[in-house]
Amino acid sequence: KAGVTQTPRYLIKTRGQQVTLSCSPISGHRSVSWYQQTPGQGLQFLFEYFSETQRNKGNFPGRFSGRQFSNSRSEMNVSTLELGDSALYLCASSLIAGHTDTQYFGPGTRLTVL
Amino acid sequence: AQSVTQPDIHITVSEGASLELRCNYSYGATPYLFWYVQSPGQGLQLLLKYFSGDTLVQGIKGFEAEFKRSQSSFNLRKPSVHWSDAAEYFCAVGVYNAGNMLTFGGGTRLMVKP
Numbered sequence: 001k002a003g004v005t006q007t008p009r010y011l012i013k014t015r016g017q018q019v020t021l022s023c024s025p026i027s028g029h030r031s032v033s034w035y036q037q038t039p040g041q042g043l044q045f046l047f048e049y050f051s052e053t054q055r056n057k058g059n060f061p062g063r064f065s066g067r068q069f070s071n072s073r074s075e076m077n078v079s080t081l082e083l084g085d086s087a088l089y090l091c092a093s094s095l096i097a098g099h100t101d102t103q104y105f106g107p108g109t110r111l112t113v114l
Numbered sequence: 115a116q117s118v119t120q121p122d123i124h125i126t127v128s129e130g131a132s133l134e135l136r137c138n139y140s141y142g143a144t145p146y147l148f149w150y151v152q153s154p155g156q157g158l159q160l161l162l163k164y165f166s167g168d169t170l171v172q173g174i175k176g177f178e179a180e181f182k183r184s185q186s187s188f189n190l191r192k193p194s195v196h197w198s199d200a201a202e203y204f205c206a207v208g209v210y211n212a213g214n215m216l217t218f219g220g221g222t223r224l225m226v227k228p
Contacts, residue, residue, distance in 0.1 A: 004157075031214055033214050033216075035216075042219075042220050042221065043204065043206075043216075043221075044218075045215045045216060045217070048214050055213045055214075056214070056215045090158065094214050100165075100210070100212070100216075102160065103160075103214055105157040105158040105159070105160075106157050107156055107157040108156075108157050110155075
């Protein structure tokens with residue numbers, strides 16, 4: 001089975017722009033979660049989607065948003081980029097939602113904001 | 115709210131030596147516990163998990179971890195470290211009814227001396 005894929009792998013943007021990152025889960029997995037990883041804050045949960053509905057949300061401003069499509073693929077969007085948004089954004093998929101399941105992570109998208 | 119502490123930011127061991135990485139969690143009920151490993155520039159790979167049952171859990175690459183409720187710990191061990199084990203290791207906790215939201219520790223960077 002193919003693993004979790006994320007595109008693009010690297011992105012460079014400037015302050016004020018917006019960005020969209022994409023995640024394709026493992027085939028058959030219906031839950032997709034997003035995490036931000038920075039040297040200062042570590043790994044932080046952004047949100048989880050299941051059946052095209054946001055199920056959980058972390059403590060991030062409204063500039064961070066996401067969605068999930070009927071094929072379980074997910075996108076996250078960051079608007080009005082700030083320097084502090086530079087991070088590795090990781091997507092994880094799991095079979096089910098509702099309670100903790102094993103999550104499998106993709107390689108991440110490295111976002112640099114200049 | 116739950117939290118995870120990995121007290122050791124850096125650990126250096128000699129190849130062939132044994133390894134123990136510490137993880138302490140804070141949560142009122144029985145948590146779901148995970149260890150992940152991350153190589154530079156990569157996503158997270160699941161090493162092992164504890165959901166319930168036997169408190170000694172076996173994982174991939176010769177790793178094991180023991181859940182000790184009385185100490186709120188889930189330490190990762192390996193009897194003989196290989197140079198390829200050099201990476202960053204993350205302990206994470208999930209909680210019942212919080213979906214797939216994981217709270218991660220700050221990570222422990224493992225260096226292996228030849």
